[in-house]
Amino acid sequence: MANKITLNLITCRTIQQGVGMEAGKTSKKYFDACTIIHMHPEDFKKLGAWKNTNVKVTSSVGSVIVKAVETREDLVPGLAHIPMGPWANRIVPAYTFSTGEPCFKGFPVDVEVATNERIMGAIEVVQDACGLIRK
């Protein structure tokens, strides 16, 4: 039985994200680099999920489907990381505390297993939120 766990999320650049971005926002490199959430092995145990499982990450402003991977740059348990990009920004709170800077680092998210959910493409994930996809 899969659980729901609460983690502290940060979003930042990875070199793979940078390379993907320059290869093109619609490229596979960009998709592969940004549609992941880095998690600590202990959090995988708590979540009851295998590595490379799709998960649903929900914050106070919305949710997004990404793939959970084990971290390469070490995290402490309870801390998770999604590379910057449109997927991460689906759940970044826009409130800026009057500084102009939204809360890109350090906000709580719920993570739950969503094996059968599909990860959206870079443009789709933005258009979907903006209501621009005609069905």
Place this chain on the structure above:
Amino acid sequence: MPKDVTDVICPFCGTLCDDVVVTVSDDNKTILSVKNACAIGAEKFNHQRLPGRVKRPRMRQPDGTYKEVSYDEAIDWTAKMLVKSRKTLMYGWASTSCQAMSIGHEIAEKVGGIVDNCATVCHGSSLIAIEDVGVPSCTLGEVKNRADRVIFWGCNPAHAHPRHMSRYSIFPRGFFTVKGHKGRKIYCVDCRYTDTAKCADTFIQVQQGFDYELLDAFRTAARGEALPDTVGGVPKEKIYEVVEELKGGRFGIIFFGMGLTHTMGRNHNIDEAICLTRDMNDFTKFVIMAMRGHWNVTGSGQVLGWQYGFPYAVDLSRRDQARHQTGETTSVDLLNRNEVEACFYIATDPGAHFPINAMISSSKKPTVTIDPHINCTTEISDVHIPVAMVGVEVGGCAYRMDNVPIETRKVVEPPEGMLTDEEVLTKINNRVDELLAKGGA
């Protein structure tokens, strides 16, 4: 015969590497290979030859598809949008030349726009702190030749500025740093054991969001005052030890990044880091530098700075006076509050890098995006005007992260008939003049 173009400036990050060698085809149209650049820089140059590039402006149709239009048609649409809107957000500028920015600002003055650059979601907090307490800084050349104590605080150059460490901060041998890496002590403060931390002599793992407390503890330790047992997850013994080592250096530098500007505290974190730098100058020479992201975001700050006195988020909607107030004239706040009537994006991709709620607000307004490639913003815009890539297909002035201006070079010809940022903005500017002379759109 393919030929090598040497001393090319890499237009990716604020390090602005100036030793890239690009091999171009005989007809000057295609990039064949790139030497010396990092993975990201090489990808940027290589992208030039990828198939499927958009070569003419596109306009969104009522059914959601895009139709190709002429440059003149797209420029006319843009000028009319700008003249009609009482408050336009003109955001981006960080990946274009200073010359293009200057023309853009002229348009903003005429139509009452708000000019903002990528610092607003990046080093904006740093700029607020610098306005508050000043900044003791230096050039990267001084770092290379003098620095023997290097601190990376909340930044990860191994991923974001890949050649920074080899060109300036960790490995190079300089005039007074003849031993290179061996003569330097490297510190990394981060909440993750990053790839940069792996290059450091000392890694200090701070609890996420406790940078202010730790910086404050460093200042306290520097003054020899008492500390609690742990601060932000770091034992006090380690803090005292590191501070003593820093005091023993001849030239110290703090490089800081998004780990300070994006976490809770924002500008106050930077404020404290600058004050720590000032305090350390009681013992030795110490400086601090922001790790600027986009290759010319510093340039946008410079141009806005000398034209209006503020480095970002400049509200020109009163035309004859420039106003700046963080939280009020900053892009994300303007979009959150639905305060602008139109959006004009150039040389950036807020669709990918702004929180989604800001972009939902943006997508409801008339929007024009000027960018060489298809990205998340162009696909929620009414008009997309493709342009030549600055630093690859056209030259222009850029500022490195240490505020040193560097002239970027043209390496290859842009696709046939493709206009540059400067040309497109000049045409929009002329069209705006015509419309205003006629009394509006």
